[in-house]
Amino acid sequence: MTILNTITTYLTVFAVGGLMCALAQLLIIKTKLTPARILVIFLLTGVLLEGIGVYKYINDFAQAGISVPIIGFGASLARGSIEMARQIGFIGAFAGGLVRTAFGVGVAVVASYAVTLIFSPRSK
Amino acid sequence: MSAIANPIEKRNERYGKYVDSVTPKTGTLKSLWHSFWIGGLTCCIAQGIGDIYALIFPNFSEDLIVNITSMTIITLAILFTGLGFYDIIARKGGAGCFLPITGFANAISSAAMEYKSEGLILGTSVKMFTVVGPVVVNGIVWSTIAGLLNLLILGRI
Amino acid sequence: MSGTTIHKGKNCNFVQVPIPVNKAVRQESKQTLYFHKPVHIVTANAVVGNKEAEGPLKRYFRRIKEDIKLGEKNFERAEILMFDEAVRASLNEARPLVGNAELLISGDLLNQMTTSSYVARNLDLPHIGVYSACSTYTEALSLGATLIDAGHFTSVACATVSHFATAERQFRYPLEYGCQRPPYAQWTVTAAGSCVLSAKGEGPVIRSATLGKVIDFGQNDISNMGAAMAPAAMDTMCTLFRETDLSPKDFDLILTGDLGKLGSDILRNLMREQGYELGQQYKDCGCLIYSVDQNCYQGGSGAGCSASVMNEFVLPRIHDGTYKRVAYLATGALMSTQSCYQGETIPCISHGIVIEGENV
DSSP: OHHHHHHHHHHHHHHHHHHHHHHHHHHHHHHOOOHHHHHHHHHHHHHHHHHTTOHHHHHHHHTHHHHSBHHHHHHHHHHHHHHHHHHHOTTHHHHHHHHHHHHHHHHHHHHHHHHHHHOOOOOO | OHHHHHHHHHHHHHHHHHHHHHSOOOOHHHHHHHHHHHHHHHHHHHHHHHHHHHHHOTTSOHHHHHHHHHHHHHHHHHHHHHHTOHHHHHHHHTHHHHSBHHHHHHHHHHHHHHGGGGOIIIIIIHHTTTTTHHHHHHHHHHHHHHHHHHHHHHOOO | OOGGGGGSGGGTTOSSSOOGGGHHHHHHOOOEEEEEEEEEEEEEEEEEEHHHHTSTTTTTOOEEESSTTTTOSSHHHHHHHHHHHHHHHHHHHHHHHHOOOOEEEEEESSGGGHHHHHHHHTTTSOEEEOOOGGGHHHHHHHHHHHHHHTTSOSEEEEEEEEOHHHHHHHHSOOTTOOOOOOTTOOEEOOEEEEEEEESSSOSOEEEEEEOOOOBOOSOOOTTOHHHHHHHHHHHHHHHHHHHHTOOGGGOSEEEESSOHHHHHHHHHHHHHHTTOOOOTTEEEHHHHHSOGGGOOTTOEESHHHHHHHIIIIIHHHHHTTSOSEEEEEEEEEOOOHHHHHTTOOOOEEEEEEEEEOTTO
């Protein structure tokens, strides 16, 4: 039973995550939007989903399928902001998002710096 | 002046339509499929890493598991970028490679590496967020607004 | 109000549009310069990168760089070294034939033309930096031929360079950034081309130069350079045919700079609308330099693209008599990344020259 559950979970993760990426790809092809704009659109979708409280239901269903695409980053920012705003008042809204996502951004910056020290870009 | 501008606009419009009709399009189905499976696979790997962490550290909270999972895949993506094959995968994967958080990591690290030639301070440090800046800035601005709105509408609970 | 007024003011933009006010100006404005002294291309050289050396023209390239970073610490340094090698090679080859060159006209794609200046710094020659993006080479050749024809110089070196990695950084994304290019994108050629023009010596002769107008057909897709540049090529090509009173049949080869497959198809169509049928003799350097299986989308672009194809492939063919008369029109897109983000469309230019074999 647990094995079946795991398989279903992974299939859902694969399908939802894949669909998100396919949707973004469709936007690129059809609208000529630059990747940066599409990233922002998906990010804001995440913020919106979390803001209206829908995100956690989707997350329970799709797990990494929704949290790994940039939507999850947006939702995480919004959730952090909302939670801290509720805890310590309106100034919390400014810090919460960053605090919650600081793990990822922090490691990205540090690891990028480290990688920069070791590797150089190559032309292929 | 408008009399001069008008025929030019007409000509440009006509030319634009003509160019659109001859410009080759990305093979829609094929590229959708590639971004689908590569994106889906990335998510599955992340899910797998998360599940393994949950097994190893059973007393960690769910939030912490999510955090160290994303830290892991971010590190992996940056390592891939450094070794120089993230962009080769991305050429095939398209949105499947830039939409997941790994794309975020790739964007930061590629910019950091690219501007290394101007030095670590004025190059790498200054330009690290050139590509990924829009995501960070918009994320912070709109999440703050979400937090403030939430507080305003629902009040302090 | 002769040929040189074309860059100024309101005359720039409207080309095919009949405007009564400007009619008189258009009739008397001449864009073509004829050279009465024979201006020979005495030596021509190109240094190319490994990707170009794997293309269809691989056996024609003599100087190939397997590592396009040349072991330097950054790609800009490598570009300077490549350019330096190309320029020095042509200067050295020309020295026993026509003596020292007296002037260097060069250009590249980077901001403030740093590559050219750094190369010129070591050469002890007067230097004119020219920029018109990928059409820099024909601009340099026209200018050099004009100066020689006027008798101010006997021999002039003309050179351009482009480098994939440096252009990519300046105009697009970091090298390692994973992004998909659209199928209509082009690949910047890593190549430096240099030649020495002289009133003495022997070699293919530049007969005329047609200076192009800045043409903008309202294209704003920074990836679709071919479509943006094709109208500029069309305009200059029509002017060239009209003013020199030649038709496409009179040429053995009509060569455009770097329109790529898409751009050259568009150009064929545009020329057909103008009443010129470009037949088999029409080729595009961007299409020539890469083969289809090299993943270069529509083909090559960049200042070095047409320069390397011209120098290493076409000029020797003119020299040995395969081609007797060649029209060579390099095209350039004159945008910057800022202007594109600000929503401006892409202004383009094309300068054409006619090169003939010595014995025509």
